Amino acid sequence: MSTGATLRMLDRADKEVMKLTRADIGAVYEFMHKFRHNPGNPGLKLKPLHGDSRLMSARVNQDYRALLLHIADRDYLLVAVKHRGEVYDDLSRYAYRINRVTGGIEVVDLTPVGDSIVGRVVPPDAGSTSAPQPLFAAYTDAQLLELGVAEPLLPQIRDLTTEGELLALLDRAPQLTTDVLFALFDGVPYDQVRQQVTDPVRADEPVDPEDFEAAVARPATQVTSDDEALQAIIGETFERWQIFLHPTQRKLVEKSYNGPARVGGGPGTGKTIVALHRVAHLARRLPPGTDRPILLTTFNRNLAADLRTRLLALGGQELVARVDIVNIDRLASRVVTEAKAGGSRRVVDDNRVPELWTEFLLETGESGWDAEFLAAEWTQVILGQVLNSRSEYFRARRPNRGRSLTRVERDQVWQLTERFTSWLEARGVWTWRQVAQRAARLEMDRLAATTESSGSFRRPRYRHVVVDEAQDLSAAHWKMLRGMVAPGRDDMFLTGDTHQRIYDNQVTLGSLGVNIRGRSSRLTLSYRTTRQILADALEIMTGEVYDDLDGGEEDLAGYRSLLRGGRPVFRGAVSWAQELDLVAEHLRAWGNPADGSVAVCVPTRELAADVVDRLAADGLPAVEIGPDGPKQPDGVHVGTMHRFKGLEYQRMIIAAVSDGLVPRQAISRYRNTDPKRYQRERQRDRSLLFVAATRPRDELAVFWHGTPSPFLTSRLVQRQLP
Numbered sequence: 001m002s003t004g005a006t007l008r009m010l011d012r013a014d015k016e017v018m019k020l021t022r023a024d025i026g027a028v029y030e031f032m033h034k035f036r037h038n039p040g041n042p043g044l045k046l047k048p049l050h051g052d053s054r055l056m057s058a059r060v061n062q063d064y065r066a067l068l069l070h071i072a073d074r075d076y077l078l079v080a081v082k083h084r085g086e087v088y089d090d091l092s093r094y095a096y097r098i099n100r101v102t103g104g105i106e107v108v109d110l111t112p113v114g115d116s117i118v119g120r121v122v123p124p125d126a127g128s129t130s131a132p133q134p135l136f137a138a139y140t141d142a143q144l145l146e147l148g149v150a151e152p153l154l155p156q157i158r159d160l161t162t163e164g165e166l167l168a169l170l171d172r173a174p175q176l177t178t179d180v181l182f183a184l185f186d187g188v189p190y191d192q193v194r195q196q197v198t199d200p201v202r203a204d205e206p207v208d209p210e211d212f213e214a215a216v217a218r219p220a221t222q223v224t225s226d227d228e229a230l231q232a233i234i235g236e237t238f239e240r241w242q243i244f245l246h247p248t249q250r251k252l253v254e255k256s257y258n259g260p261a262r263v264g265g266g267p268g269t270g271k272t273i274v275a276l277h278r279v280a281h282l283a284r285r286l287p288p289g290t291d292r293p294i295l296l297t298t299f300n301r302n303l304a305a306d307l308r309t310r311l312l313a314l315g316g317q318e319l320v321a322r323v324d325i326v327n328i329d330r331l332a333s334r335v336v337t338e339a340k341a342g343g344s345r346r347v348v349d350d351n352r353v354p355e356l357w358t359e360f361l362l363e364t365g366e367s368g369w370d371a372e373f374l375a376a377e378w379t380q381v382i383l384g385q386v387l388n389s390r391s392e393y394f395r396a397r398r399p400n401r402g403r404s405l406t407r408v409e410r411d412q413v414w415q416l417t418e419r420f421t422s423w424l425e426a427r428g429v430w431t432w433r434q435v436a437q438r439a440a441r442l443e444m445d446r447l448a449a450t451t452e453s454s455g456s457f458r459r460p461r462y463r464h465v466v467v468d469e470a471q472d473l474s475a476a477h478w479k480m481l482r483g484m485v486a487p488g489r490d491d492m493f494l495t496g497d498t499h500q501r502i503y504d505n506q507v508t509l510g511s512l513g514v515n516i517r518g519r520s521s522r523l524t525l526s527y528r529t530t531r532q533i534l535a536d537a538l539e540i541m542t543g544e545v546y547d548d549l550d551g552g553e554e555d556l557a558g559y560r561s562l563l564r565g566g567r568p569v570f571r572g573a574v575s576w577a578q579e580l581d582l583v584a585e586h587l588r589a590w591g592n593p594a595d596g597s598v599a600v601c602v603p604t605r606e607l608a609a610d611v612v613d614r615l616a617a618d619g620l621p622a623v624e625i626g627p628d629g630p631k632q633p634d635g636v637h638v639g640t641m642h643r644f645k646g647l648e649y650q651r652m653i654i655a656a657v658s659d660g661l662v663p664r665q666a667i668s669r670y671r672n673t674d675p676k677r678y679q680r681e682r683q684r685d686r687s688l689l690f691v692a693a694t695r696p697r698d699e700l701a702v703f704w705h706g707t708p709s710p711f712l713t714s715r716l717v718q719r720q721l722p
C-alpha cells in the first residue's frame with residue numbers, strides 16, 4: 001500500500017511563504033516533499049489542532065509549522081505557514097468554510113499577529129465629533145452572504161469605518177470577499193455587484209458545504225498541486241499569473257464550449273493570461289504527438305513574440321512545441337506562399353492605399369471618381385467583407401459608407417477595382433488586406449474540400465484556434481481562421497477588448513461564420529493599473545459607444561482594480577518646447593530611472609524623435625519602441641501610441657495630448673464629407689489614448705501644449721497643478 005499523500009497549496013499560503021527567509025522557504029519545500037512521500041513520517045508531527053479534526057499542524061522546521069486542512073483520506077491542503085508560537089496561541093482564530101456561493105474552500109486567520117484589526121481602538125478623525133459610520137451599514141448580513149462574503153469575517157466587516165481598515169482586512173480576506181467589498185465600497189449598486197462580481201464565480205451546481213473533496217477541485221479554490229510550480233514558487237522563478245488564476249479566469253480557461261467562445265474585459269484584466277492558460281489546457285487534452293494542432297495568433301509581430309515568451313514561461317518547450325504561434329498577417333502570407341498564390345509580389349502597407357489609388361487614377365486618366373472614396377470602398381467594403389465577385393458586391397451592404405451607390409455606379413466601382421488590382425499586380429505589389437483576402441479564400445476552399453469529400457487528404461489545419469487581441473482582426477482574417485478549424489466543440493477561443501481597437505477593422509463575427517452568441521464572457525478585475533489610473537482612463541472614454549464584435553454594444557461596467565496608488569498628474573504647457581521641459585523635469589522627479597520601467601508615449605513619430613533628442617541631451621539613454629517592441633530592455637522607452645499595445649510599465653508619461661494631435665487633425669476633413677468615417681476615426685484615436693493610459697502600473701502623467709485634447713474632460717484638465 002502506498003504511504004504517499006496529495007498536498008496542494010492554497011494561493012494565500014504562498015504569499016506567507018514568500019515572506020520567509022530563503023532558508024525557511026527551502027525548509028517548506030523540503031517539508032512538502034517529505035509530506036507527500038509519507039505524511040505519517042514521525043518527524044513531521046502531523047496532528048489535529050485542538051478542537052478541530054480537519055485543521056492540522058505539522059512541523060516544517062524548528063521555528064515554523066504548516067497549517068493543513070485535511071480534505072479526504074490522503075488529501076491535504078497547505079493553508080498557511082506560521083511561526084510555531086502563533087499556531088498554538090489561540091486556536092479559535094482559524095476559521096475555514098466552504099463558501100456557499102462559489103463552493104470554494106476559504107481559510108481565514110481572524111487575528112494575524114502584528115496586523116490585528118480585531119479589538120484595535122480606532123482613534124476618531126481629528127476634529128470629528130460624530131462617531132464614524134460603519135462602511136457597510138447599508139447591507140444586512142444576509143445580503144453580504146448572498147454576494148459570497150466569507151461568513152467568519154462578518155463581525156470584523158461590521159466594525160470597519162475607514163478605507164485603511166478595509167484595506168488591512170482585505171489583505172488577508174478570501175478573493176471573493178475582497179472583490180465584493182471593494183465594489184460596494186466604490187459605490188457599485190448591490191445588484192450590479194451580484195451580476196458582475198459574484199455571478200461569474202458562482203458554482204455551477206448546488207454546493208454541499210461538507211464536501212471538501214468537491215470543493216478543493218472547484219476553480220474558486222485557488223491552489224497549485226504540481227511540483228514544478230511549487231519549485232518555481234520556492235525558487236522565486238515564477239510570476240503569480242503562471243500559477244494562480246482568479247476563479248473567474250480559471251472557469252473560463254477550463255470550460256468546454258460548444259463552439260467559438262469569446263472573453264472580453266478592460267485592459268489588464270488578464271485576457272492574454274487566460275488565452276495562454278487556455279492553450280495549455282487544450283494542449284493537455286491532446287493525444288501525444290509531434291504536430292502543432294493549436295494555433296495561437298494575435299495582431300502583430302511583437303505581440304506574437306511576447307505570447308511565445310509567456311507561453312514558454314507557462315508550459316516550457318514541450319508546450320510551445322505543440323502550438324503554432326504566429327501573428328495574423330504572417331499566417332495569411334504563409335497560406336498564400338504555400339499555395340503559390342502570391343507570385344513574387346511584394347506586400348505594401350495598407351496605409352499607402354489612398355496614395356496608390358491617386359497614382360492609378362492619374363495614370364489611367366480616370367477622373368470621375370475620388371481616390372479617397374475608392375480607396376475606402378475597396379478597403380472597407382470589397383476587401384473588408386471579402387467580396388469575391390461582382391454579384392457579391394452588388395448584394396453587399398455598405399454600412400458606415402456615408403454615400404449610397406446606384407447599380408450603375410457599383411458596376412463602375414467594381415470594374416475600377418479590378419483594373420486597380422491588375423495595375424498593382426503589374427507593379428509587383430499587393431497590400432496586406434489583399435493577402436488576407438486571398439488566404440481567406442484559400443482556407444475556405446480547403447475547409448469545403450475537407451467536409452465535402454470524406455477520405456480527402458485535406459484535413460483542417462488546426463484542432464483549436466486561440467486568438468488574442470481579437471478586436472483588431474479584419475473580416476478576411478476571421479474567414480481565414482474559420483476555414484482553418486472544423487466547426488465544433490472548443491474550436492475557437494477569442495480574447496479582446498473593443499475599447500482597445502486601434503486598427504480600422506470592425507466586424508460582426510456571426511456573419512463571418514464565427515458564432516459566439518451565448519458564449520461570451522467578460523473579465524472585470526484589473527491586475528495591472530491602480531484604481532486611480534483606471535478611474536481617469538475610464539473618464540477618457542466618456543460618451544463613446546463600443547461594439548461587442550457581434551453587432552451589439554459593450555461597455556466597461558464593473559471594470560475595477562484592487563491596487564492603490566497616487567492620482568495621475570495632468571499638466572499643460574504653452575509650447576512643445578516647454579512641454580519637453582516638463583517631461584524632463586518629471587523624469588527627474590522620478591529619479592531618472594533608466595532600467596526600462598519608465599516610458600514616454602506621444603502621438604507621432606516626429607514627436608517621439610524630439611523626445612529621444614531631448615532625453616539624449618539630458619544624458620538619459622532613450623530607447624525607441626520599434627515594430628518588434630523596445631529595441632533594448634533598459635533605458636527610457638519612447639514610442640508612439642500604437643507601439644504601446646501589449647506593453648506594461650511601472651510609470652508612464654503621455655505627452656502632446658493636445659487638440660489637433662489627439663485626435664489627429666487629418667481626420668477633420670471627414671467631419672462633413674463622411675461623418676460616419678469621422679466618428680470611427682475619432683473613436684480609434686480615443687482608443688489609442690485609452691490603451692496608452694492603461695499601460696502604467698503605478699504612476700501616470702499626461703501632458704499637453706496649447707489646447708488640451710477634447711478627450712481630456714474639463715475635470716481632468718482642471719486637476720493640473722497651479
Ligand SMILES: Nc1ncnc2c1ncn2[C@@H]1O[C@H](COP(=O)(O)OP(=O)(O)OP(=O)(O)O)[C@@H](O)[C@H]1O
Pocket residue numbers: 239240241242244245246249265266267268269270271272273274497500526527528646648694
Ligand atoms: N491571475 C493573475 N495573477 C496575477 N497576475 C495576473 C493574473 N492575471 C493577470 N495578471 C497580470 O495582469 C497584467 C495584465 O494581464 P494581461 O496582459 O493578460 O491583461 P489583458 O487583459 O490582456 O490586458 P490588455 O487588454 O491591456 O492587453 C499582467 O501583468 C499579468 O501578469
